[in-house]
Amino acid sequence: xxVVQVAIVAFLIAAIAFIVVFLLKxxxxxKKLDAIAKLIKQQKYAAAQKVAKSLIAKNQRDxxxxxxLGKAYLADKKNELALMEFKLVNQNAVFNGTLPETExxxxxSQLLMKFNQSDEALKEFLLLTKLDPTNADxxxxxxxxxxxxxxxxxxxxxxxxxxxxxxxxxxxxxxLGLALxxxxxxxxxxKEIDLAISLDPETFSSYYYLGKIxxxxxxxxxxxxxxxxxxRDPEFxxxxxxxxxxxxxxxxxxxxxxxxxxxxVQASKDPKSPETLYAHYFLAACYxxxxxxxxxxxxxxxxxxxxxSFKDVGxxxxxxxxxxxxxxxxxxxxxxxxxxxxxxxxxxxxxxxFACQKLEEKKWGVxxxxxxxxxxxxxxxxxQNILLCFFREPDPIEDGTIRKILDTSKSMNCVKAFVxxxxxxxxxxTGFAESRPIELVGKERLExxxxxAGI
Numbered sequence: 001x002x003v004v005q006v007a008i009v010a011f012l013i014a015a016i017a018f019i020v021v022f023l024l025k026x027x028x029x030x031k032k033l034d035a036i037a038k039l040i041k042q043q044k045y046a047a048a049q050k051v052a053k054s055l056i057a058k059n060q061r062d063x064x065x066x067x068x069l070g071k072a073y074l075a076d077k078k079n080e081l082a083l084m085e086f087k088l089v090n091q092n093a094v095f096n097g098t099l100p101e102t103e104x105x106x107x108x109s110q111l112l113m114k115f116n117q118s119d120e121a122l123k124e125f126l127l128l129t130k131l132d133p134t135n136a137d138x139x140x141x142x143x144x145x146x147x148x149x150x151x152x153x154x155x156x157x158x159x160x161x162x163x164x165x166x167x168x169x170x171x172x173x174x175x176l177g178l179a180l181x182x183x184x185x186x187x188x189x190x191k192e193i194d195l196a197i198s199l200d201p202e203t204f205s206s207y208y209y210l211g212k213i214x215x216x217x218x219x220x221x222x223x224x225x226x227x228x229x230x231x232r233d234p235e236f237x238x239x240x241x242x243x244x245x246x247x248x249x250x251x252x253x254x255x256x257x258x259x260x261x262x263x264x265v266q267a268s269k270d271p272k273s274p275e276t277l278y279a280h281y282f283l284a285a286c287y288x289x290x291x292x293x294x295x296x297x298x299x300x301x302x303x304x305x306x307x308x309s310f311k312d313v314g315x316x317x318x319x320x321x322x323x324x325x326x327x328x329x330x331x332x333x334x335x336x337x338x339x340x341x342x343x344x345x346x347x348x349x350x351x352x353x354f355a356c357q358k359l360e361e362k363k364w365g366v367x368x369x370x371x372x373x374x375x376x377x378x379x380x381x382x383x384q385n386i387l388l389c390f391f392r393e394p395d396p397i398e399d400g401t402i403r404k405i406l407d408t409s410k411s412m413n414c415v416k417a418f419v420x421x422x423x424x425x426x427x428x429x430t431g432f433a434e435s436r437p438i439e440l441v442g443k444e445r446l447e448x449x450x451x452x453a454g455i
Contacts, residue, residue: 328450351449
């Protein structure tokens with residue numbers, strides 16, 4: 001046999017061996033994948049992961065093995081690891097029958113939603129409307145994501161498509177109702193919500209949407225009752241607590257609002273979620289209004305640790321940063337109503353040179369009629385009334401408030417008014433006070449007055 005013939009024979013043997021090995025692997029791989037699926041079904045997640053990893057160790061491009069490893073992670077509640085595997089499959093795999101594409105994309109889309117990757121999830125749900133066009137849930141989820149993105153027209157369209165496929169899709173009816181309400185189609189909106197509840201009174205998320213509509217209609221009592229029913233849905237529990245708290249705030253029931261926001265913070269499953277940040281924020285607002293400034297600072301700090309640019313949290317922390325170091329300001333902001341009245345009297349007399357004649361507690365602080373106390377025989381002199389207003393409100397004072405105080409000052413025959421606050425004044429308030437018999441006392445000057453009074 002010549003050298004050429006030997007080479008040809010060797011090549012043929014090698015080719016046959018390669019084909020045999022390839023066929024054996026092709027025959028064995030489905031069995032191994034079936035074994036992984038069986039282990040997952042038996043809840044033997046660690047064993048399933050071990051088998052999948054052994055296949056991947058032999059071939060990093062074994063994407064069916066990556067998929068089943070992701071499924072094992074998902075069943076084992078290792079969602080982050082599952083998402084990594086699913087993303088790898090999505091980027092590289094060819095869906096030629098070995099991988100169940102529709103099932104894969106359903107699982108991937110749900111994982112993406114859990115990790116707040118809504119843009120990526122939307123791509124998957126849109127693909128699912130092509131792969132599984134008769135499934136109303138895919139259209140519903142597209143609508144929900146568009147709703148989150150404030151793209152109302154697209155959201156409304158997808159909710160309508162979902163209902164077109166399934167007339168009894170309760171969540172689609174409820175979501176459509178809210179979308180119609182936002183579009184000011186009030187009658188149609190309430191009709192959809194009522195239909196959703198009539199179809200299934202036990203789908204408690206429907207009551208959340210009913211509550212939103214009632215809240216916007218300023219029916220706070222009805223909204224609170226609707227949100228109470230929505231609390232039974234774990235997905236909507238924290239959102240419903242937030243909404244209940246905001247209803248109580250709008251109805252000026254601050255103590256009830258505080259309780260709801262405290263529950264919303266406790267119900268958090270993700271410290272970085274928008275719902276948790278808003279729960280901290282509104283709870284801090286309640287504490288601030290109730291003079292529990294240190295408690296409020298704790299919640300502002302919790303927000304700031306996650307998101308430096310969340311609303312006015314940075315400004316709030318800056319405003320109160322010297323509270324611990326400044327005992328007089330701390331007393332001013334956190335004392336009880338009776339203690340605050342005494343603080344204002346001392347501040348007026350020893351810090352500003354005015355003796356209190358009449359004091360009235362207000363929701364925002366203290367209003368006082370006083371007279372000058374500069375000379376020893378001041379009592380025998382003709383008294384000129386001065387109006388002093390000490391504010392403990394957390395927000396800067398607006399020009400409207402200054403106008404009312406000036407009117408009050410005139411009606412009480414006061415020659416001048418002083419407005420004292422630690423929260424500052426708006427530009428329009430400062431502009432209005434110029435050239436008028438009213439003096440604005442901001443935080444720095446207030447601190448000097450308090451210190452001078454020995455507070």
